[in-house]
Amino acid sequence: MRVELLTVGDELLLGDTVNGNAAWLGRRLADHGVRVTRSVVVGDELDVIIEAVDAALGRADAVITTGGLGPTYDDLTRDALAKAAGVALVRDAALERRLRERVARAGRELKPVALRMADVPEGARILGNSAGSAPGLRVELSGGVVYALPGVPFEMRTIMDEVVLPELARSAGLPAVARRVVHTAGMWESEMATLLAEVEEADEVELAYLPDPAEVSVRITVSGDDAATRLDGVEARVRVLLGPAVYGAGDETLYLVVHRLLAGRSETVATAESLTGGLIGAELTKAPGASATFAGGMVTYATELKERALGVPEDLLAEHGAVHPDVAAAMAAGVRDALGATYGLAVTGVAGPDPQDGRPVGTVYIGVAGPGDSRIVVSPKLPVPEGGPEVRPVIRRMTVVHALDLLRRVLLGLDVTGGSEQAQAHREDLG
Amino acid sequence: MRVELLTVGDELLLGDTVNGNAAWLGRRLADHGVRVTRSVVVGDELDVIIEAVDAALGRADAVITTGGLGPTYDDLTRDALAKAAGVALVRDAALERRLRERVARAGRELKPVALRMADVPEGARILGNSAGSAPGLRVELSGGVVYALPGVPFEMRTIMDEVVLPELARSAGLPAVARRVVHTAGMWESEMATLLAEVEEADEVELAYLPDPAEVSVRITVSGDDAATRLDGVEARVRVLLGPAVYGAGDETLYLVVHRLLAGRSETVATAESLTGGLIGAELTKAPGASATFAGGMVTYATELKERALGVPEDLLAEHGAVHPDVAAAMAAGVRDALGATYGLAVTGVAGPDPQDGRPVGTVYIGVAGPGDSRIVVSPKLPVPEGGPEVRPVIRRMTVVHALDLLRRVLLGLDVTGGSEQAQAHREDLG
Numbered sequence: 001m002r003v004e005l006l007t008v009g010d011e012l013l014l015g016d017t018v019n020g021n022a023a024w025l026g027r028r029l030a031d032h033g034v035r036v037t038r039s040v041v042v043g044d045e046l047d048v049i050i051e052a053v054d055a056a057l058g059r060a061d062a063v064i065t066t067g068g069l070g071p072t073y074d075d076l077t078r079d080a081l082a083k084a085a086g087v088a089l090v091r092d093a094a095l096e097r098r099l100r101e102r103v104a105r106a107g108r109e110l111k112p113v114a115l116r117m118a119d120v121p122e123g124a125r126i127l128g129n130s131a132g133s134a135p136g137l138r139v140e141l142s143g144g145v146v147y148a149l150p151g152v153p154f155e156m157r158t159i160m161d162e163v164v165l166p167e168l169a170r171s172a173g174l175p176a177v178a179r180r181v182v183h184t185a186g187m188w189e190s191e192m193a194t195l196l197a198e199v200e201e202a203d204e205v206e207l208a209y210l211p212d213p214a215e216v217s218v219r220i221t222v223s224g225d226d227a228a229t230r231l232d233g234v235e236a237r238v239r240v241l242l243g244p245a246v247y248g249a250g251d252e253t254l255y256l257v258v259h260r261l262l263a264g265r266s267e268t269v270a271t272a273e274s275l276t277g278g279l280i281g282a283e284l285t286k287a288p289g290a291s292a293t294f295a296g297g298m299v300t301y302a303t304e305l306k307e308r309a310l311g312v313p314e315d316l317l318a319e320h321g322a323v324h325p326d327v328a329a330a331m332a333a334g335v336r337d338a339l340g341a342t343y344g345l346a347v348t349g350v351a352g353p354d355p356q357d358g359r360p361v362g363t364v365y366i367g368v369a370g371p372g373d374s375r376i377v378v379s380p381k382l383p384v385p386e387g388g389p390e391v392r393p394v395i396r397r398m399t400v401v402h403a404l405d406l407l408r409r410v411l412l413g414l415d416v417t418g419g420s421e422q423a424q425a426h427r428e429d430l431g
Numbered sequence: 432m433r434v435e436l437l438t439v440g441d442e443l444l445l446g447d448t449v450n451g452n453a454a455w456l457g458r459r460l461a462d463h464g465v466r467v468t469r470s471v472v473v474g475d476e477l478d479v480i481i482e483a484v485d486a487a488l489g490r491a492d493a494v495i496t497t498g499g500l501g502p503t504y505d506d507l508t509r510d511a512l513a514k515a516a517g518v519a520l521v522r523d524a525a526l527e528r529r530l531r532e533r534v535a536r537a538g539r540e541l542k543p544v545a546l547r548m549a550d551v552p553e554g555a556r557i558l559g560n561s562a563g564s565a566p567g568l569r570v571e572l573s574g575g576v577v578y579a580l581p582g583v584p585f586e587m588r589t590i591m592d593e594v595v596l597p598e599l600a601r602s603a604g605l606p607a608v609a610r611r612v613v614h615t616a617g618m619w620e621s622e623m624a625t626l627l628a629e630v631e632e633a634d635e636v637e638l639a640y641l642p643d644p645a646e647v648s649v650r651i652t653v654s655g656d657d658a659a660t661r662l663d664g665v666e667a668r669v670r671v672l673l674g675p676a677v678y679g680a681g682d683e684t685l686y687l688v689v690h691r692l693l694a695g696r697s698e699t700v701a702t703a704e705s706l707t708g709g710l711i712g713a714e715l716t717k718a719p720g721a722s723a724t725f726a727g728g729m730v731t732y733a734t735e736l737k738e739r740a741l742g743v744p745e746d747l748l749a750e751h752g753a754v755h756p757d758v759a760a761a762m763a764a765g766v767r768d769a770l771g772a773t774y775g776l777a778v779t780g781v782a783g784p785d786p787q788d789g790r791p792v793g794t795v796y797i798g799v800a801g802p803g804d805s806r807i808v809v810s811p812k813l814p815v816p817e818g819g820p821e822v823r824p825v826i827r828r829m830t831v832v833h834a835l836d837l838l839r840r841v842l843l844g845l846d847v848t849g850g851s852e853q854a855q856a857h858r859e860d861l862g
Contacts, residue, residue: 012453013469013470015456016641019454023446023450027445038471038473038479040470042468043468153821208445271709273709277713277714278709281712282709282710285707285709288785288823294733295732296729296733297729299709299729299730303722305727309727309770390585
């Protein structure tokens with residue numbers, strides 16, 4: 001089964017919006033064994049939309065459109081589909097009632113133009129939108145079927161998951177395919193590929209690497225009979241081969257894993273950040289309920305503050321500057337004590353673009369101070385990107401990931417270097 | 432002049448990568464008066480790439496491709512262009528020498544497959560890549576001209592800005608068009624559109640609104656004779672009409688504006704963050720040199736810490752809970768004093784998804800404490816998104832923008848409510 005995506009909207013051609021919908025749809029469909037073979041963006045022009053739908057159906061079995069279903073006059077997907085099908089737009093009474101009720105509940109007045117969202121090409125099926133106003137539409141044309149979804153990401157995703165995906169999978173009589181994504185931190189893609197070579201050689205198993213700064217995920221695809229059962233076995237083998245670098249699978253994120261580990265032991269962490277400026281705290285508070293495990297944080301960007309607020313010894317800073325393993329350890333212990341947390345997590349380093357105190361960009365020390373004054377510092381070997389304005393944000397992002405991952409490994413009693421070249425450069429037990 | 436974009440790569444169809452290149456190119460070309468009329472993504476298949484190039488040139492004058500110029504065997508754009516032009520790929524001696532030198536400088540060994548990057552369709556022009564290994568290519572086909580650029584964003588952007596854009600603008604003999612983007616904070620799009628109605632009515636002036644949470648930018652386009660000169664006049668009028676909500680234009684960002692204002696007066700700010708968990712500190716340290724104006728920050732996520740670390744009065748917290756204007760003011764003064772900064776900037780509020788202490792999601796108080804113990808608290812009226820998983824990140828992001836903007840207004844001696852409905856709900860001078 002071949003599916004094409006058609007995104008409608010001037011704002012995408014102008015670059016005011018990045019096409020995140022197409023990426024989400026591509027991933028979602030791939031996860032269900034459906035291949036997106038092409039993805040096209042056109043502007044808000046009736047004839048162009050009609051031509052693009054026709055052309056897509058000439059190549060594919062189904063087309064999923066997003067955008068152009070809203071209330072304003074430049075929302076033209078509805079009109080284009082009616083014209084392509086050679087039918088009229090008719091106002092749907094139930095949709096109109098629902099629109100009026102939604103607007104009344106919000107205490108607003110219904111603008112006449114909004115009723116366009118109750119117009120449906122004759123013979124089209126309405127795809128209920130439990131998340132918003134504009135419904136999706138399913139229209140059969142001579143070349144195949146078109147699923148038209150709204151452009152608002154949350155509404156598009158809701159209709160896709162609730163209606164379109166199950167229907168596509170059924171109608172395609174898809175071969176059994178099972179997929180899962182396994183997430184790692186602190187390991188390089190090339191290293192992973194070497195470790196997983198034996199898995200990739202197996203029949204009906206495919207691996208795809210999805211690298212992000214300092215986090216690499218691997219998507220496992222198993223096809224054929226018993227795909228779902230065999231996937232469990234393959235995943236287990238992948239976890240064995242990658243060892244402590246694996247932190248989760250599917251929707252699990254590193255910050256949630258750390259949060260759950262701490263919550264399960266009724267422990268807390270406090271952060272002391274330098275080059276990351278607060279990003280680690282921001283990460284640890286991404287999910288609601290974070291206050292149970294995140295005691296708070298200090299951003300000691302200025303060197304002098306490391307001494308005054310965190311008790312980092314003055315002579316240490318005078319001798320080595322702020323970027324030093326002993327400083328990371330002292331910061332971690334200092335913030336743990338200052339905020340009364342179980343663990344202190346601290347980072348100091350050089351985010352760039354220029355070296356600092358004679359230390360090159362990408363030099364980073366991460367310290368964890370735990371109960372009983374145990375202290376561990378690692379210095380991950382960061383793959384510093386070659387020049388360009390992206391250096392600083394990338395170094396900061398990699399530092400956040402490595403810091404959370406170090407805490408995870410400490411909480412699990414794992415080898416903090418993970419056997420990985422990336423983290424092996426330093427490991428110091430300081431107490 | 433009509434330009435189409437063609438992005439090549441399986442990873443885009445699978446959704447492993449979001450098509451940021453297309454968005455960047457669309458914006459860049461629009462800024463130079465060139466219209467992108469369609470944007471297509473295809474996978475790594477030779478015949479499909481050739482067909483897509485042909486089809487695009489059937490509609491447009493020029494096609495810009497990104498991706499498929501790397502060293503591996505699934506990089507097929509080079510081969511597709513040679514085949515489309517009916518010519519052979521020939522190895523370019525100068526490119527080969529440059530590749531060998533780059534690899535030698537990095538102390539690595541050149542893999543034979545990497546030499547593919549020195550292959551060029553006969554008759555094509557090489558577009559020098561000062562930022563990486565794979566050069567761009569300019570190929571003339573019967574239907575028009577193709578500019579093939581690498582997929583690595585930084586390299587793509589460099590070649591685009593250095594070579595392709597100037598050439599396109601010249602060869603198109605573009606009508607004079609001048610564009611500038613003006614940025615505002617703390618104002619709604621609908622409010623802006625009302626204020627700017629008179630500007631939009633003028634001939635040869637177009638406005639486009641680019642909304643982001645809590646930040647709205649407006650792109651001004653002036654066409655016709657003297658466009659550049661008239662643009663200055665229109666921009667000045669826009670700034671007058673929007674008043675203190677305007678913080679900058681073009682590449683200026685809110686955090687840089689705040690940084691420069693502080694730097695110009697040799698003053699500093701310290702932050703105390705609750706719901707944002709460190710995001711304000713992270714924003715203020717995005718640019719190098721931040722330590723001159725950012726003294727440091729405290730993330731007092733737990734209520735108890737607001738009292739202990741920032742000196743917020745215990746009875747205040749006991750009576751009102753943590754989400755209260757007086758708490759924001761006390762946090763701001765507390766962090767200013769604790770870290771010895773000129774200003775304290777503090778936020779407390781409810782990020783959601785659930786209400787807290789009986790206060791609804793989106794309740795946010797932002798405090799600034801300045802020299803002489805002046806204190807100002809505002810509570811922006813945040814447009815809380817309807818349900819969905821996006822509530823929490825959006826509230827956090829809006830809080831960051833409003834906090835930085837409040838400090839900017841205080842530093843400039845502007846009305847802190849900006850005359851804007853969005854910020855008008857509260858404004859309290861507490862000392």
